[in-house]
Amino acid sequence: MTGRVLVLGGTGEARRLASALVADGVDVVSSLAGRVAEPALPAGKVRIGGFGGAEGLAEWLRANPVDAVVDATHPFATAMTASAAAAAGATGVPLLRLQRPGWSAQPGDDWRWVDSLAGAAEAVQGFDCVFLTTGRQGLAAFAGLAAHCVVRSVDPPEPPLPARTTTVLARGPFSLDDELALLREHAVDVVVTKDSGGPMTVAKLTAARERGVPVVLVRRPPLPTGVPVVATVDEARGWIRSRAI
Known part of the structure; x- marks a missing residue:
């Protein structure tokens, strides 16, 4: 694969996806919120700090063209997920949500x-x-x-x-x-x-x-409508590959 992908990260899935995509030959830019003093850094390029909401992210995407955005933020990062959906809609950049499944109760759980x-x-x-x-x-x-x-x-x-x-x-x-x-x-x-x-x-x-x-x-907050969602890094790689990146 080639091309350029923005990964909205901070999770283990985001780091694993960045490593896999870099190994695939993709130019990856990972964005971290910067709330942890010494975050675990993913492979590829890294930017730290917010975008300034949906409008700020849209401006960044126009100034830094990418072939796709993968929102792999925490399941409760509601503001970032909403901003990603709005910015992708405004710029026409394909957006994928990578979100691991929630937990399931086991016998004996209260x-x-x-x-x-x-x-x-x-x-x-x-x-x-x-x-x-x-x-x-x-x-x-x-x-x-x-x-x-x-x-x-x-x-x-x-x-x-x-x-x-x-x-x-x-x-x-x-x-x-x-x-x-x-x-x-x-x-x-x-x-x-x-x-x-x-x-x-x-x-x-x-x-x-x-x-x-x-x-x-x-409970988890609802996801924005109209955004495809996958649960694993391999599924995210498949989606990126299907975009002919």
């Missing part, structure tokens, strides 16, 4: 689904120790909790935070033993997470199941 972070904060009222694994950007929704909250992130979270917060600075992936140890050490009695999907962070769900700890899961 999952409690909610539609938002605010709903998750309501769902954990009355628990003693909450393990928050929703990302730094959404912690303000839990600032009013009286429970002890354990927050794990790559970089230190910024306020507002719950009054009783223990911060664990670490970069995953985490093993099942890691997750079991954390739940035991802090006497966690409920886990809060988003339905991110994939194997990289599923160990916390397995640990919760083994310890009989309930999990509050935030």
Whole structure:
């Protein structure tokens, strides 16, 4: 393959796709939001920072022509996904959404689904120790909790935070033993997470199941209409190949 592809990244799938496309001979530009101080960089060219919404991305696409855009951002990166759809529509650049499937409950799981972070904060009222694994950007929704909250992130979270917060600075992936140890050490009695999907962070769900700890899961937001969606890197490569790139 030849041609040029913009990958909106920040996920493991985005990095694997960039590596595969570079190996295929494609000129890849990966865009990262820049929210992590030292992100894992993909193969190919990399730009860091936002575009300035849909109009900014459209301007970038006009100034930097590409044959296709692959939105491989996090399943909850709603603003970027919406901007990609709007910018692709405005410029006529083909757009693909690469999104890993969500998680499926296993026997013994106690999952409690909610539609938002605010709903998750309501769902954990009355628990003693909450393990928050929703990302730094959404912690303000839990600032009013009286429970002890354990927050794990790559970089230190910024306020507002719950009054009783223990911060664990670490970069995953985490093993099942890691997750079991954390739940035991802090006497966690409920886990809060988003339905991110994939194997990289599923160990916390397995640990919760083994310890009989309930999990509050935030449902994924809907995707823009009219944008093709694939679940794997191989499917994304096939789609790019079908564009005769």
